Amino acid sequence: MARIxxxxxxxxxxxxxxxxxxxxxxxxxxxxxxxxxxxxxxxxAVEYRTTxxxxxxxxxxxxxxxxxxVNMALDSFQNQNxxxxxxxxxxFCDTLVSYGYGNDIMMPIxxxxxxxxxxxxxxxxxxxxxPIDSPKKAELVSxxxxxxxxxxxxxxxxxxxxxxxxxxxxxxxxxxxxxxIIPANFTDxxxxxxxxxxxxxxxxxxxxxxxxxxxxxxxxxSATVDRQGQKSVAEIMSPYVQIPVNTTNSYQSFxxxxxxxxxxLTIHEFSHSFVNxxxxxxxxxxxxxxxLFTDELKQKMESKGISNWNVYVIxxxxxxxxxxxxxxxxxxxxxxxxRTYHTExxxxxxxxxxxxxIKKFENNRDTYPMWKDFIPELLEVFExxxxxxxNQNLNP
Numbered sequence: 001m002a003r004i005x006x007x008x009x010x011x012x013x014x015x016x017x018x019x020x021x022x023x024x025x026x027x028x029x030x031x032x033x034x035x036x037x038x039x040x041x042x043x044x045a046v047e048y049r050t051t052x053x054x055x056x057x058x059x060x061x062x063x064x065x066x067x068x069x070v071n072m073a074l075d076s077f078q079n080q081n082x083x084x085x086x087x088x089x090x091x092f093c094d095t096l097v098s099y100g101y102g103n104d105i106m107m108p109i110x111x112x113x114x115x116x117x118x119x120x121x122x123x124x125x126x127x128x129x130x131p132i133d134s135p136k137k138a139e140l141v142s143x144x145x146x147x148x149x150x151x152x153x154x155x156x157x158x159x160x161x162x163x164x165x166x167x168x169x170x171x172x173x174x175x176x177x178x179x180x181i182i183p184a185n186f187t188d189x190x191x192x193x194x195x196x197x198x199x200x201x202x203x204x205x206x207x208x209x210x211x212x213x214x215x216x217x218x219x220x221x222s223a224t225v226d227r228q229g230q231k232s233v234a235e236i237m238s239p240y241v242q243i244p245v246n247t248t249n250s251y252q253s254f255x256x257x258x259x260x261x262x263x264x265l266t267i268h269e270f271s272h273s274f275v276n277x278x279x280x281x282x283x284x285x286x287x288x289x290x291x292l293f294t295d296e297l298k299q300k301m302e303s304k305g306i307s308n309w310n311v312y313v314i315x316x317x318x319x320x321x322x323x324x325x326x327x328x329x330x331x332x333x334x335x336x337x338x339r340t341y342h343t344e345x346x347x348x349x350x351x352x353x354x355x356x357x358i359k360k361f362e363n364n365r366d367t368y369p370m371w372k373d374f375i376p377e378l379l380e381v382f383e384x385x386x387x388x389x390x391n392q393n394l395n396p
Contacts, residue, residue, distance in 0.1 A: 026200045027200070029202070032110070033116045034110040034115055035111070040073050045087070045093060046059075046090075050090070052097060066213065066244055067239055068207070069207035073163065077160075085150065089147075089151075092143070092147045105130075111223055113148065116155040119156070127141055131283070170207065170251060174205045177256040180257075186329075193325050195371055195372075196274055201232075201270055203237055207239055209239075218238045218265060220237050222273060235269035237269075240265075241255045241257055264338070275321065279313070282375060283310060289379075290308070290310075291387060292382060293312060319342040320358060324358060345395070349394065353381045353385075357377060360374075
């Protein structure tokens, strides 16, 4: 009897180990001192901005009511000692705009350099593939490099690390909040769909980032970092649940406890890691159909930060992936909700045709082992259309 019991225990342990090895979760939730310090700097710079100043002021005024970390940060750092740095940051942000970029360009850079809490100076970084000529790119690299030095000095001299330590309860609460509502191993479905793998996926909560919360909507920014040939995918996530500010700075909710938005942002932003680089090869071909980015469509996309046809195509294919991954997971409620939202509310009007086309890929994975192998046929959906179709299918 003892021998049988021992044998059963060995078998159970073996099966347990096998299961654990097979379902290793590549996903984690954290926050990053570099990124939070950058968004802190942007808060201080708002009143000195010359470009997008009305929008930045609106964001700050609105978010101060329900993003506690924003208020605590301003109380701690908005003073005469940070006046010069706030102006430096405002000038830097305005300069990025003059080059045609926003703060999303900074996220992979901030993740490449050593995290400020290690007390290591910023190092060289790789600027992602940008459609600008080499001289302007070299200028931009130099401008960003100088600013990173200023940002690091601000972190050290203003002892920003102590702020994060003081408010660790809030950051840890936000991490736990998000972790509790994300299904384990959800990235398996993404990797199966795209036919590629990534080393890991990190959701970086950013209670410091300001983005007006309406109907539990938040902002996500995708950033892929390549370290020694292994791609790590990060998603920087603003809060999407309003947490009224109180005078005691005592909180039990932290801005991330809403699963539909959590799933939407994570899958959407991680999908950019597969879609964006794959489409780079086809940039010229995509440009050939840019006449479809009509004035009417451009107007619809302004509030979403989509300013050109190339980005519209990227965002259409990312949203296609969201819908099809939900279908792959048999989450039909999410599948239908995403389909309706993206097509009818968000005006990604090519999604019905793209879904018809992608079925060929899904039913022939031997022929198309990777999603990027099927891109030429997906692009035909756009190329076979015309401006009249676009304008007729836009919703009011």
